Structures are given as C-alpha cells and as structure tokens.
Amino acid sequence: MNQASKLVDPYSWIERSLTTIHKANWYRSPQALEGLPGPVMLLDGEAVLNFASNDYLGLAGDRELIEMTLAAVEQWGTGSTGSRLITGHRDIHRALEREIAALKNTEGAIVYSSGYGANIGVLSAIVGPKDLLVGDAYNHSSLISGCKISGASFQPYDHGNMVALRDILTAQRSHFRRCAIVTDSVFSMDGDLCPLGEILAIAEEFEAMVVIDEAHATGVLGATGAGVVEFLGFTGQPLIQVGTLSKALASLGGYVAGSAALVDFLRNRSASWIYSTALSPADTAAALAAIDRVKAEPERRDRLSSIANYLREGLWRVVGPWGDRGFRLLPSDTPIICLQVPDTATVLTLGEQLRAGGIFAGAIRPPTVPTSRLRFTVRADHSRAHCDAVLEVLEKALKTLG
Numbered sequence: 001m002n003q004a005s006k007l008v009d010p011y012s013w014i015e016r017s018l019t020t021i022h023k024a025n026w027y028r029s030p031q032a033l034e035g036l037p038g039p040v041m042l043l044d045g046e047a048v049l050n051f052a053s054n055d056y057l058g059l060a061g062d063r064e065l066i067e068m069t070l071a072a073v074e075q076w077g078t079g080s081t082g083s084r085l086i087t088g089h090r091d092i093h094r095a096l097e098r099e100i101a102a103l104k105n106t107e108g109a110i111v112y113s114s115g116y117g118a119n120i121g122v123l124s125a126i127v128g129p130k131d132l133l134v135g136d137a138y139n140h141s142s143l144i145s146g147c148k149i150s151g152a153s154f155q156p157y158d159h160g161n162m163v164a165l166r167d168i169l170t171a172q173r174s175h176f177r178r179c180a181i182v183t184d185s186v187f188s189m190d191g192d193l194c195p196l197g198e199i200l201a202i203a204e205e206f207e208a209m210v211v212i213d214e215a216h217a218t219g220v221l222g223a224t225g226a227g228v229v230e231f232l233g234f235t236g237q238p239l240i241q242v243g244t245l246s247k248a249l250a251s252l253g254g255y256v257a258g259s260a261a262l263v264d265f266l267r268n269r270s271a272s273w274i275y276s277t278a279l280s281p282a283d284t285a286a287a288l289a290a291i292d293r294v295k296a297e298p299e300r301r302d303r304l305s306s307i308a309n310y311l312r313e314g315l316w317r318v319v320g321p322w323g324d325r326g327f328r329l330l331p332s333d334t335p336i337i338c339l340q341v342p343d344t345a346t347v348l349t350l351g352e353q354l355r356a357g358g359i360f361a362g363a364i365r366p367p368t369v370p371t372s373r374l375r376f377t378v379r380a381d382h383s384r385a386h387c388d389a390v391l392e393v394l395e396k397a398l399k400t401l402g
C-alpha cells in the first residue's frame, strides 16, 4: 500500500457530523423573511403571522427609526472604519452610552458590536484563572462562552435553584480570589425571571459580583423599560448589567452598564471591545432613536404585556387537556411563551402544521434547550385576532396528533 492510499481526508468528519445532526432531528437552516419587520411578514412568498421575532416593541420597521438611521448613514457613512480606540469612535457612540446609563440608572455604560461580544468581553475582563464564576444552567450561550473563555473556574447551578447556588459557594468560595454570579434576567428559551433578590442577598454574603443579562427585558419590563432590575425593585444596586441592542431596541450591538470605574476598566481590558470595530453609525443611531421611544411611549410596554397575557391565557385553555400527554405551558411573566412538547419529532410536526396554517413560531429543540418546545414571542403590535389565529391552528394541530 502506498503512502497516499493511507491518508484520510482531514475534513471528512464534517459530513459525518452533519449526518449525525440530521439523524437526531437537530438539523437547522435559516429561512428568509421578507418585508419590513412587523406582525405579518412574507415567508416563501406567503403572508405569515410573525410570532418568532425579538422585536418586542415593534420598532424595527418604524418609519422614524428608519429616517434617523438613514440620516446617520448620510452624516457618518456606512462603517465606523476602526475600533473605538483608533478611528471608530464618534459622538453618537458616547451619546448612546449616556442614554443607556440614564435608562439603567447607572454611572456609565459601554457599547459593543454585539450582545454576544459584550458578554464575552465583560466576563473575560473581570475574572481570570484565580477566580470563580457560578452561573444558572439555563444561561444564554454567550454567557456560558464568556464563562469558559474567562479562564475562571466555572460551576453551573440548576436552573433558578438558590439552594444549589448557595451550596456551591459554601463549598468553594474561599478557594478563589474574585467571584461572580452570572444569570440571565429573563431566560430566553423559557421566558421566566431569575430570582434576583435572592441572588443579590447570596452575592453579598459571599462577597461576589453579580452579572445580569437583560437582553430580553430591556425596553420590555419595568416602569421605564429599564428591565428586570427595575421591575423587581433593585435599581441602584451594585450590579454589572449586560444586554443587547438587537431585541426591543430594534438595532444591533450590545452594552455593559455599571459603575464609572467598571466602564473605564473595560475600555482598557475588554478584548472584544478593544480589538473589534466600533458599532456602525446606522446601528448606533437606530438604538438611540429606539431608547427615545422606550422613554416616550410607555404604552407600547403596556400593550405588549396585555397582548402577551391574552395569548398566554388562550394557550392555557388550549393546552390544558393535553397535560397528561406531556404538553406543558412553561411559567412565564414575559412576552416569551413556551409550550413544552414530549419530543423532537412532535415539535417538528407541530412547527410544520403551524407554518402550514400561516403561523411562524420557533420549534426549539435540543441541544439549544433541554426539552423540545414551541416558542412564541409576542410583539406590542400583535392584535387579539393574531393570537386567536395561533390558538385555532394549534388546537387543530394538536388534534391531528391522535
């Protein structure tokens, strides 16, 4: 046998892995929606009710935001041309950071080019190999990646389980220098809230920082739209708040909000901020305009909360009789409403039937989540008729399962 015949293609594992992904029903591919973001969009040329977006306040297709964004492109161009410390910094970045800090009631804020980058950037800056990170097991992928990249010792605790969190800290805190508890504020694939009061009390007892990801809460929860920290009454507490500009704020980018010292430190030590191109003028202007609307139009949040309640109550009615077959509406106080289903094949079937009935909602499967679920996200511009359509199609689809 000659040398060439023994060589194995070093890339052949990719095809094999794809085959495994298909066999497990985990295969995913993007679907192109057309038209301005709204409650009704076009998918493969057909109108569908959009119950899958993160555009909670319905601002991503808003005419005023579009005009402000176009004006920013005219003034500053399409790209920021460099990192903030070199050629990428503009006055609107500072203006956006001031507005985020004002919304969050913190001394300062710093914007990143994505929420993912903000989470990686803050965690890897504030801790290192001598430190301990303890995080909720359902935290978003970006927080988990940040915990791993930081080089700190990383211990997940069972979802929302404060006894487990306390046990880990009791056993391990004294072996480490710094410590942070890391949590989503609204869990993105369940829609429930973290028990922030208990987390803060435990953090104080164990001399730990708290990093809280308000991605799905900013603009959505709290009297002024500041998020779960405000909603649960903890404004002004010494916290590190992170989040995204890409959901209710209808743009792209992420932020960290906290003390002035923290922000100054991140400008000097956070690699994903220092070595990444600054947020584009368009994204910065869109987020600024969105924060103005969050402040000026609290009625959007009220509408969002009441239409989410309407859908939730309807789902309770429709799904109730299916409880003994493994269907369960997950507890949620937010516009993220999830129906847990018994298995991956069922979630795919239901997802297809919803799609055939003109409803676009997430059919979420492992490994993204531990159990398969239909995930509905509600927008402030959904009507009761939109929700009724979801309930009707879902009820019919459940009956076809036999």
Ligand SMILES: Cc1ncc(COP(=O)(O)O)c(C=O)c1O
Binding pocket: 114, 115, 116, 117, 119, 140, 142, 184, 188, 213, 215, 216, 243, 244, 245, 246, 252, 253, 254
């Ligand atoms: C909880 C949470 N954190 C962070 C992110 C990442 O934000 P971005 O999309 O801006 O990268 C997301 C979602 O996309 C998220 O759901």
